Amino acid sequence: MKNYMERHITNTILEASTYYPVVMVCGQRQVGKSTLLNHIKTKERKYVTLDDRNALRLAKNDPSLFFETYGLPILIDEFQRVPELTIEIKKIVDEKNLAGEETSGLFWLTGSQKFKMMKSVSESLAGRIGVFAMSGLSLSEIRGKTQSMFVPDIALLKEKVKYLEKLNIHEVFEQIFKGGMPRLYDSAVPRDRYYMDYVNTYLERDIHDLEQVGKLNEFYNFLVFMAARTSQELKYDEIAKNIGISAPTAKSWVNILERSGIIHILHPYYSNITSRLVKTPKFYFMDTGLAAYLCKWPDAMTLENGAMSGAFFETFVVSEIIKSYFNAGKEPDLYYYRDIDKKEIDLLFIDATGITPVEIKQAKSPINADKNFNVLNKLKQPVHPGLILCMSDELIPYTKDEWLCPIELI
Numbered sequence: 161m162k163n164y165m166e167r168h169i170t171n172t173i174l175e176a177s178t179y180y181p182v183v184m185v186c187g188q189r190q191v192g193k194s195t196l197l198n199h200i201k202t203k204e205r206k207y208v209t210l211d212d213r214n215a216l217r218l219a220k221n222d223p224s225l226f227f228e229t230y231g232l233p234i235l236i237d238e239f240q241r242v243p244e245l246t247i248e249i250k251k252i253v254d255e256k257n258l259a260g261e262e263t264s265g266l267f268w269l270t271g272s273q274k275f276k277m278m279k280s281v282s283e284s285l286a287g288r289i290g291v292f293a294m295s296g297l298s299l300s301e302i303r304g305k306t307q308s309m310f311v312p313d314i315a316l317l318k319e320k321v322k323y324l325e326k327l328n329i330h331e332v333f334e335q336i337f338k339g340g341m342p343r344l345y346d347s348a349v350p351r352d353r354y355y356m357d358y359v360n361t362y363l364e365r366d367i368h369d370l371e372q373v374g375k376l377n378e379f380y381n382f383l384v385f386m387a388a389r390t391s392q393e394l395k396y397d398e399i400a401k402n403i404g405i406s407a408p409t410a411k412s413w414v415n416i417l418e419r420s421g422i423i424h425i426l427h428p429y430y431s432n433i434t435s436r437l438v439k440t441p442k443f444y445f446m447d448t449g450l451a452a453y454l455c456k457w458p459d460a461m462t463l464e465n466g467a468m469s470g471a472f473f474e475t476f477v478v479s480e481i482i483k484s485y486f487n488a489g490k491e492p493d494l495y496y497y498r499d500i501d502k503k504e505i506d507l508l509f510i511d512a513t514g515i516t517p518v519e520i521k522q523a524k525s526p527i528n529a530d531k532n533f534n535v536l537n538k539l540k541q542p543v544h545p546g547l548i549l550c551m552s553d554e555l556i557p558y559t560k561d562e563w564l565c566p567i568e569l570i
Contacts, residue, residue: 163345163346163347164195164199164346165297165301165302165304165342165345165346166301166304167192167196167294167297167301167487168298168300168301168306168307168484168487169185169196169292169294169486169487169489170196170200172292172487172488172489173185173196173197173200173292174200176290176292176489177264177265177268178264178265179264180264180265180288180289180290181253181263181264181265181266181267181288181289182249182253182266182267182268182269182285182288182289182290183265183267183268183269183289183290183292184239184268184269184270184271184281184289184290184291184292185197185268185269185270185271185292185294186270186271186272186291186292186293186294186421187272187293187294187295187421188272188295188296188420188421188422188446188447189272189358189361189362189366189420190341190342190343190358191294191295191296191340191341191342191421192294192296192297192342193237193270193272193294194209194235194237194270195342196294197235197268197270198235201235201268202233204233205233205234205235205268206230206231206232206233206234206235207234207235207237208230208234208235208236208237209236209237209238210236210237210238210239210241210242211237211238211241215230216241216242219241219242219245220242220244223242223244223245223247223248224248226245226248227248227252232252232266232267233265233266233267233268234266234267234268235268235269235270236267236268236269236270237270238270238271238272239269239270239271240271240272240273243281246281246283246284246285247284249267249284249285250284250285250288252266253266253267253285253288272366272420272421273366273419273420290489292486292489293421293486293491294486295340295421295446295447295479295482295483295486296339296340296341296342296446296447296483297340297341297342297345298340298480298483298484298487299335299480299568299570302335302340302345303325305323305325307484307487308320308484308488309484309485309487309488309490310480310481310484310485310569310570311509312509312516312518312544312547312565314545314555314563317555317563317565317569318555320569321554321555321566321569324554324555324566324568324569325568326553326566326568327568328551329464329522329524329551330460330461330464332473332476332551332567333460333461333463333464333469333472333473334460335476336448336449336452336460336463336472336473336475336476337351337448337449337452337457337459337460337463338351338449338460339351339355339447339448339449339450339452339453340447340448340449340483341354341358341447341449341450344449351449351453352453355449355450355453355454356453358450359380359383359450359453359454362420362422363376363379363380363383364376366420367379367416375405378403378404378405379413381403382399382403382405382410382413383417383454384454384455385399385402385403386399386414386417386423386443386445387445387450387451387452387454387455388454388455388468389443389471390423390443390444390445390448390451390471390472390475391442391443391444391471391472391474391475391478392442392443392471393438393440393441393442394414394425394440394441394442394443395440396410396411396414397410399413399414414443418443421446422445422446422447422450423443423444423445423446424443424444424446424478424479424482424492425441425442425443426441426442426443426444426478426494426495426496426507427441427495427496428440428441428442428495428496428497428498429495429496429497429508429510429515438498438499438500440498442496444474444475444478444479444482445475445479446479446482446483447479448472448475448476448479451472451475452472455468469522470522473520473522474506474520477520477549477567477570478494478506478507478520480567480570481494481507481570482494484570493509493510493511494507494508494509495507495508495510496508497517497532497535497536499535503532503535504532505517505518505519505532505533505535505536506518506519506520507519507520513542513544514541514542514543514544515536515539515541515542515543515544516543516544516545516546516547517530517532517533517536517543517546517547518546518547518548518549519532519533519546519547519548519549520548520549520550521548521549521550521551522550522551523550523551524550524551524552524553525550525552525564526548526550526564529548529550529558529562530546530548530558530559530561530562533546533561533562545561545562545563546561546562546563547562547563547564547565548562548563548564548565549565549566549567549570550564550565550566550567551566551567552564552565552566553566554566555569
């Protein structure tokens with residue numbers, strides 16, 4: 161396939177297809193879901209999109225005839241348009257299992273509206289389906305590099321550093337400004353034109369179709385407001401006041417952005433040990449190019465030198481980490497720390513062995529970047545050596561307990 165970029169989630173999907181009858185790939189519109197699945201599918205797997213009116217009509221009116229017509233195995237694109245198909249899929253899978261027939265990988269499904277799909281899917285296909293999130297291109301995919309899920313383990317990072325290829329800060333902001341939508345890399349479409357069309361499609365099709373948001377102008381203003389606050393705390397009252405909507409409406413609209421993959425919500429770490437921790441989540445745009453377009457930044461250099469450079473750099477790093485989780489078929493298990501004394505740590509990686517704090521700084525040699533790490537001692541859990549993800553040229557000790565880590569190792 162011309163200009164096809166290898167996607168790191170490929171092996172995750174192929175492996176799941178060996179033991180799940182149904183594999184679903186959800187994600188933001190135009191991140192390359194159907195392109196990926198069409199690229200890796202075998203010839204016998206039929207492709208049908210429910211954007212096709214005839215296929216849509218048949219799926220709605222006679223699901224059984226739909227599958228008789230197209231056959232198995234099948235790839236169904238925009239599956240969320242007829243979630244009722246899950247009942248027929250369950251019936252087919254169960255009948256084949258009872259007959260002792262092979263069912264692995266029979267159904268591949270894609271959808272840009274994960275939330276509408278999941279209601280019927282979780283009820284009808286429990287135990288029969290693997291659901292995977294997909295985002296736009298990661299930095300590693302764009303550069304044609306291999307990638308594993310980011311783990312803040314010094315030994316693992318020392319292995320990865322052998323293959324480190326550095327970017328300077330200007331190149332990083334060029335990437336931030338452009339974003340990770342595949343079409344920007346496999347066609348000559350101008351960036352601004354692409355994002356203008358993307359936003360119009362999102363507003364007029366996905367949002368209007370799903371939630372009947374009657375106030376599309378207000379919703380656009382809401383999108384811009386959110387983009388201008390990427391990496392900040394999520395405060396519904398503040399959103400409502402600035403956009404002129406109610407707080408419940410603000411919360412509903414935030415849910416739309418989260419569930420359609422536009423933003424990722426990062427929850428604060430909260431422990432019963434102390435009541436001094438805040439409970440307000442933060443949020444990040446998953447595509448920095450879209451956020452930069454909505455904020456009307458004219459070019460990468462202006463963004464790099466502007467007031468939001470730190471917020472966009474942090475958003476880029478966090479979204480890259482999340483993409484590495486998605487590509488490994490994992491749900492991100494990340495938190496941030498903030499207490500009422502305004503002591504904050506950008507990311508906390510938490511597992512059974514303890515807590516690893518991570519700060520994100522766009523400087524090459526950050527000053528006092530670990531100043532808040534010691535607040536974790538009061539949580540009475542083991543604290544592992546921390547990382548400062550930054551523009552450092554090498555993986556190098558910052559103190560005896562913290563390391564500077566180049567962002568290219570994500």
